[in-house]
Amino acid sequence: xxxTSLTLLASATLVKQGAEAKVYKSTLHPAPNLASLAPDxxxxxxxxxxxxxxxxxxxxxxxxxTLNASLTRSRVAGEARAxxxxxxxxxxxxxxxxxxxxxxxxGIEWIEGESxxxxxxxxxxxxxxxxxxxxxDADIEPPDLLAVFNVNQNDVMVMIGTEIAKMHLADIIHGDxxxxxxxxxxxxxxxxxxxxxxxxxELLLIxxxxxxxxxxxxxxxxxxxxxxxxxxxxxxxxxxxxxxxMQTYAEKSGKDWKAVGRKLDEVRLRGRKRSMVx
Amino acid sequence: xxxxxxDEFPDNVCTVHIALFVDVANAAPLRARLxxxxxxxxxxxxxxxxxxxxxxxxxxxVTSRLHVQTALYxxxxxxxxxxxxxKTVHSEVLWxxxxxxxxxxxxxxxxxxxxxxxxxxxxxxxxxxxxVIEEQMREVIQGRLVPLDLHNLTDWSAIKKxxxxxxxxxxxxxxxxxxxxxxxxxxxxxxxxxMKSVMx
Numbered sequence: 437x438x439x440t441s442l443t444l445l446a447s448a449t450l451v452k453q454g455a456e457a458k459v460y461k462s463t464l465h466p467a468p469n470l471a472s473l474a475p476d477x478x479x480x481x482x483x484x485x486x487x488x489x490x491x492x493x494x495x496x497x498x499x500x501x502t503l504n505a506s507l508t509r510s511r512v513a514g515e516a517r518a519x520x521x522x523x524x525x526x527x528x529x530x531x532x533x534x535x536x537x538x539x540x541x542x543g544i545e546w547i548e549g550e551s552x553x554x555x556x557x558x559x560x561x562x563x564x565x566x567x568x569x570x571x572x573d574a575d576i577e578p579p580d581l582l583a584v585f586n587v588n589q590n591d592v593m594v595m596i597g598t599e600i601a602k603m604h605l606a607d608i609i610h611g612d613x614x615x616x617x618x619x620x621x622x623x624x625x626x627x628x629x630x631x632x633x634x635x636x637x638e639l640l641l642i643x644x645x646x647x648x649x650x651x652x653x654x655x656x657x658x659x660x661x662x663x664x665x666x667x668x669x670x671x672x673x674x675x676x677x678x679x680x681x682m683q684t685y686a687e688k689s690g691k692d693w694k695a696v697g698r699k700l701d702e703v704r705l706r707g708r709k710r711s712m713v714x
Numbered sequence: 715x716x717x718x719x720x721d722e723f724p725d726n727v728c729t730v731h732i733a734l735f736v737d738v739a740n741a742a743p744l745r746a747r748l749x750x751x752x753x754x755x756x757x758x759x760x761x762x763x764x765x766x767x768x769x770x771x772x773x774x775x776v777t778s779r780l781h782v783q784t785a786l787y788x789x790x791x792x793x794x795x796x797x798x799x800x801k802t803v804h805s806e807v808l809w810x811x812x813x814x815x816x817x818x819x820x821x822x823x824x825x826x827x828x829x830x831x832x833x834x835x836x837x838x839x840x841x842x843x844x845x846v847i848e849e850q851m852r853e854v855i856q857g858r859l860v861p862l863d864l865h866n867l868t869d870w871s872a873i874k875k876x877x878x879x880x881x882x883x884x885x886x887x888x889x890x891x892x893x894x895x896x897x898x899x900x901x902x903x904x905x906x907x908x909m910k911s912v913m914x
Contacts, residue, residue: 439794440723440724440791440794440795441722443721444721444722447722465718465780468716468717469717486780512912516908516909516912517909517912517914519905519909520905520909523884523901523905524879524883524902525882525883526882526883526884531901531905531908532905532909533905533908534784536791538795543908602883605883
């Protein structure tokens with residue numbers, strides 16, 4: 437009998453494949469069968485399909501099955517725990533919808549939006565090949581997308597700095613901060629009506645596959661350094677933008693900034709890896 | 715009553731029925747009946763257990779449809795992997811809802827109590843005639859079957875207490891904005907139920 441997760445994935449749409457996992461778009465809870473129930477109208481939240489993103493850490497045949505099972509299990513668990521910790525800390529991340537650690541499947545809320553990388557005109561993740569049909573559009577696209585979300589580049593930088601600061605205050609290290617791992621989406625109407633800030637766009641951090649918990653200044657500084665490098669390589673001439681990320685981060689992280697900022701200068705000089713000399 | 719058919723689950727647990735009863739008059743005798751059914755032996759015991767073969771959840775501690783659906787979904791996954799922490803898939807639903815690993819506490823908090831007046835009833839099982847299931851529910855519960863509209867019944871302060879959300883930055887930051895806070899709480903508890911199996 438095929439396992440639950442595999443049957444679920446068979447009917448899902450593959451969105452992206454990486455070395456570690458495949459990502460699918462699917463629905464989790466089918467539409468309810470209300471047939472014999474009399475007059476109550478089908479409620480709005482149940483009538484339209486609610487999508488989830490399924491991240492399946494598939495079987496790695498180059499690993500011993502026992503090792504594979506335990507690695508997969510602990511990675512799915514780690515990612516789920518990091519997301520939960522972020523949710524509690526008020527960091528914008530997708531909600532968790534299902535976890536099947538034995539099969540390596542993590543189901544999270546589907547984010548209807550666009551990655552910051554694309555919004556800033558950094559192109560789609562990886563492949564340039566996909567561009568050829570709309571290569572000419574590439575120059576016009578960024579302003580369009582910013583307009584869709586009704587933000588300017590500076591707004592996005594402030595949102596990035598804010599989320600990372602909240603995350604680091606909760607001692608969560610993302611481990612893979614890039615503009616591809618940040619999504620913009622229009623807030624759900626329910627939230628925007630009562631929202632304190634008047635922006636109707638929010639920024640979410642995604643992909644906590646490499647995340648871990650640490651209060652070390654070193655780890656936070658390296659996390660920022662990784663993002664700085666990612667910015668420099670995907671978005672040319674983005675130094676002034678990134679400066680705004682750092683400025684916001686500094687404001688939002690308060691007293692922690694002094695130590696992290698000092699450490700960041702140190703990391704910039706020596707790179708991500710600590711010197712192993714001595 | 716709402717029924718959901720999951721293609722990914724094996725035939726014996728592919729269907730979930732969820733119903734909400736309000737103005738329930740027989741919570742105390744029903745609870746006593748559940749306790750008795752668990753210890754009855756022989757054919758009579760099997761019949762009695764079948765009659766009350768549901769998950770009975772106190773509606774006060776359910777924040778949304780997705781909250782309870784998530785608990786059901788995770789319980790069925792555990793069932794298919796023979797990884798149930800409790801005896802049945804239905805008691806597992808209560809365990810999944812409770813933030814700690816204490817089974818007694820889960821049943822006491824999230825199961826029905828003598829004072830319950832609103833109950834969420836759920837059945838996991840093979841594909842079957844919905845009217846039969848609904849009839850079975852009506853037989854054990856003296857109450858009014860209403861659409862699954864849960865958030866007005868939720869006891870938000872109890873939810874915050876049990877899930878230990880009172881000190882979480884995300885809740886504190888929102889202050890007295892109740893609507894926003896409730897949306898956040900619903901998201902938090904739903905996510906929590908989903909990841910309970912890997913809690914720590």
